[in-house]
Structures are given as C-alpha cells and as structure tokens.
Amino acid sequence: MRKKRVLIFHPTIAPYRIDLFNYFYKSYTTRICLSYENLRDQTFDYSEISSKFLFKPVYLKHFITFKGRYLCKGYWHQIKEFNPDIVIVSEFGLDAIAAIIYRVILRKTYKIISICDDSIDMLESENDFSKVHRLLRKIIVPHIDDLILVQPESKEWYFYHYGKGVFFPIVADDKRIRQEYLNAILQSEVAINKHSLLNKKIILYVGRLVKIKNISFLIENFISLNLTDSILVIVGDGNYANELRKLAKNNENIIFTGRLEGKELFAWYNIANVFVLPSLLEPFGAVTNEALLGGCYGLISDKAGSACLIENGENGYTFAPENSDSFKKELLDLISKSSPIKFPVTLRMSRMPYSFDEYLNSLLGQLRENKSF
Numbered sequence: 001m002r003k004k005r006v007l008i009f010h011p012t013i014a015p016y017r018i019d020l021f022n023y024f025y026k027s028y029t030t031r032i033c034l035s036y037e038n039l040r041d042q043t044f045d046y047s048e049i050s051s052k053f054l055f056k057p058v059y060l061k062h063f064i065t066f067k068g069r070y071l072c073k074g075y076w077h078q079i080k081e082f083n084p085d086i087v088i089v090s091e092f093g094l095d096a097i098a099a100i101i102y103r104v105i106l107r108k109t110y111k112i113i114s115i116c117d118d119s120i121d122m123l124e125s126e127n128d129f130s131k132v133h134r135l136l137r138k139i140i141v142p143h144i145d146d147l148i149l150v151q152p153e154s155k156e157w158y159f160y161h162y163g164k165g166v167f168f169p170i171v172a173d174d175k176r177i178r179q180e181y182l183n184a185i186l187q188s189e190v191a192i193n194k195h196s197l198l199n200k201k202i203i204l205y206v207g208r209l210v211k212i213k214n215i216s217f218l219i220e221n222f223i224s225l226n227l228t229d230s231i232l233v234i235v236g237d238g239n240y241a242n243e244l245r246k247l248a249k250n251n252e253n254i255i256f257t258g259r260l261e262g263k264e265l266f267a268w269y270n271i272a273n274v275f276v277l278p279s280l281l282e283p284f285g286a287v288t289n290e291a292l293l294g295g296c297y298g299l300i301s302d303k304a305g306s307a308c309l310i311e312n313g314e315n316g317y318t319f320a321p322e323n324s325d326s327f328k329k330e331l332l333d334l335i336s337k338s339s340p341i342k343f344p345v346t347l348r349m350s351r352m353p354y355s356f357d358e359y360l361n362s363l364l365g366q367l368r369e370n371k372s373f
Contacts, residue, residue, distance in 0.1 A: 003029045004373075007084035009060075009075065009095035010115070012036040016286035018052050019173035019356060024088075025055040031082050033058045035072045045261060052176075076102050079110075086111045086373060089144075092136035100143045111372050112144040117170075117283035119305040120153035127281055127303075146372035148363065150284045151305040166366035169308055170286045173356040177293050181347055184266035188345045191267050195255055199340045201230045203331070204272035204296065206265065206287045207279075209238035214278040214301070214321050219247050219254065221324050221331070227253070230335060235260050235268060269294030270345060273338035274331065278321050279304050292316075295348025297334045299327070315351040 006028040013021060013034065024030045034057045037046055060072035075098035079087065087110055089096040099112050118137075121127050128134045141147070141158070147165045149155045158165030192198060203222065207213055215234065222232045230253065234244070237259040248254040260268070269275075275291030276299045288298055288306035298316035300307045307318040317330040367373035 003027075004085045005083060006030045006086045006088065007078060007082050008032045008088040009078075009099070010034055010088075010090045011093075013049065013053070013057070014286070015049055016170050016172055016289065018049065019171075019176065020168075020360075022052075022054045023360060030055065031058060031078070031084075033060055033074075033078055035060055035062075048262060075099065079108075084110050086113060088113050088115060088148075090114070091116055092133065092140040096140050096144065100140070111146070113146045113148060113367075113372060114140075114144055116147045116154075117150050117305065118154050119151055119283050119303070120157060121281070121303045122283065123154060123157045146367065146370055151308045153308070154305070164370065164372075166363060166370060166372075168359060168363040169289070169306070170284045171289045171309075171352070171356050171359055172286075172293070174293055174350055174352060175356075177290070178347065178350065180263075181266050181270055181294055184263040184270060185345050185347065187263045187267035188270040189343065192271065192341055192343070192345070195231070197231060197271070197341050198343070199229075201227075201274075201335055201338050201340050202268075202272040203230055203232045203274045203276060203335075204235065204268055204291065205233070205276050205278075206235040206268070206291070207277070207285075209234070209236050209241040209244055211240050212279060212281050213238075213240075214280045215240070215244055216247055217321060217324070217327075218276055218278045219244060221328055222254070223248075223251060224324075225328060225332070227335070229340065231255060233257065233268060233272065235265065266294070269296060270347065271341055272296045274299055274316075274334045276331070277301055277304055277306065278327075280321055282306070289352065292351040295351060297338065297351065299331055299334060309353060311353055315353065 006024055021032055032055055060074045063071060063073045071094060075095055079102050087099045089099055096114060141162050147158055148168050149165050150169050152167050155165040155167040205218060232254045235257045245256060269291055275296040277285050277288055279301045280303055282304035284305035288300055288309055292298055298310050300310050300318050301321040302318045303321055310316045310318050319327045319330055
C-alpha cells in the first residue's frame, strides 16, 4: 500500500513540536519546509534541537522581511515538485493561502490541514494577538479541510462554527523527555546545593518575563503568603525582568535564574513541587507539559490552552489569573500535598493525564473520522 505523501509548511520547529514532526516523517512520505532556523521571539540552541530531527528540513528562501517576519517564496514549487496528498500548514499564514490558491487554480485534490494554537479564550473573547489573525481565520478556515487544535474547547468551537477541527495538545514524547530529565539528576543536585534548597518546597515559573505572563501577580501573592518553607523560582528573561526584580524586593525566598535550557532547565522540573503559569493570554503553554512530565503539580491560568492538561484536584488546578483568593487557596493545597526536597534526587512519576502515544492515536482517529487524512 502506497504511503500518503505529506508536505508540511511551518515557521520553525520548537522543542515541543519535534516528536510530532518525527512521527509524520517515520510514518509517511514526508517533506518538511521551514521559514526560520529558530523562533523569532526566543533563541533556543538550534543545533541541540535539530540533532533530534529524524529528517532534514527544507529551508524556504525569503523575499521580504517585515517587522522581523520573513515572507517566503517557493510554496508552489514545493507543492508541484512533491505532489502531496496532504498539505499541513501553520495557522492562517502565507503558506495556507498559497496551498489554497494552488489547489483551486490547478484543480488539485490534496487535503489542507492547519496546525492552529488558538485557545478558547482567544476565540470566545476575541482575545487574539492581532486583528489580522482574527480576519485571516474568517477568510481561510472555510477553504481548508481540517484544523489540529490544542484545546478540546477550541475544537468544539471550530466544529460548531465551521464543521471541522480535531484535538491534539502540544505534548512531547514522554519516553524521550523523561530520559532527558533522568540525565539531568546530577544538575538538580547541583541546583539544590547552590541555592540551599534541602527541606524546602519549590514553586516554579518558566517562560518569558513579559507583562502578559502576569508574573507580578505570582510574586505579589507569593510574598503575601509569607511561606517560610517555600521558594519561588523564576526561570526566564525578558523586558519586564528589572521591574519584577524590584517587585521581589530582594526577598530571600525568590530566585531569578535567568533564561535556561537543556539540563539546567530540566534540573528544575525534577525538583519543583508546583509549576505555575499565570498568563493573561497564552495560546497553549508547552511548559505545562514539561513540568507535568517532571512530576510537578500544575497551577495553570484558565486563559492558557494547556489548562486542558490539568485534572482539577488530581494533578493540579486551573485558576482565573485575576483572582488572588482562589489562587492562594489552590497553591496552599498543592504545597500541602508536596514533600520537601531530600537527597538523593530521583525521577518522579509523570503527572500527565495521558501519554504522547495515546494523544497521537486519538489525533489520527479523529482525522480519519473527519475524512481529512
């Protein structure tokens, strides 16, 4: 039986997309075309990321740079040369428009599927990143065959309004990631000794230090609780860093590590008790998956798509990121369930509700049911 030919257009491959794209490459005849060699707003160690690829990406040529964005050329050339059965595009950009127009003009029959990170908050509250995104959604979605969405509620919204949509959260292969966490155990012990964390409990934030992440809310509520046995660790960097450090007022129970990746980051997931994502706007938040895989409880803003990974009272809670009383109550509950740091550090059980393979099998079943794959 001939393998389906899958052509993927994507801006770049962040760490949390590696396993999905590797799956497509292993399972189908696949070509992956990228616009960037790194995320525009973050600088990962791309050599480390690309070392995990099972494929060799095609990097599209740029013809215009606009406000830090590259407009690429070559979409039609790639479609003509590869002759795909399925074209997977990112959100509602130029790649989606090119695939739609080429299919109409040349009367092609390939399916077009968008990987879309819209959260239900973005959809219902029109809390989009831009009006352009909102407009392109209305124009493009009627002309594609399906959307892979990161939140069940987003899938239901799209199905109600457009009759299409499947659910697959941003999750990494648990077997691969947990091996990397195991390899970071010694680094975890280094962090414990460096910051004198024995017999302490750790509340962790990982992400950009920008206003929309609502980290001031986290710091203010942590300080108000006056938790002598707990440490707040803030991992990341951004244009709000200095203001946050001032807000922390040199509190000895608040640690700013700066931006970390690889073993230095995984070390914190191994030992943190509660991971907090307090964002006011967050299409998903792959860090939630990373933290749960390390055995952390999750305390996740209900504005974040990754709230779908939380089973309230089981592996954490979701909360309204403006409600201090609810946040503090749930944080105290999770801290009370947690054990203080001890030596030796061991790899804890994952708190993810399902494995990567279970989510993937569900995705494929949904796509087949919708006759889009």
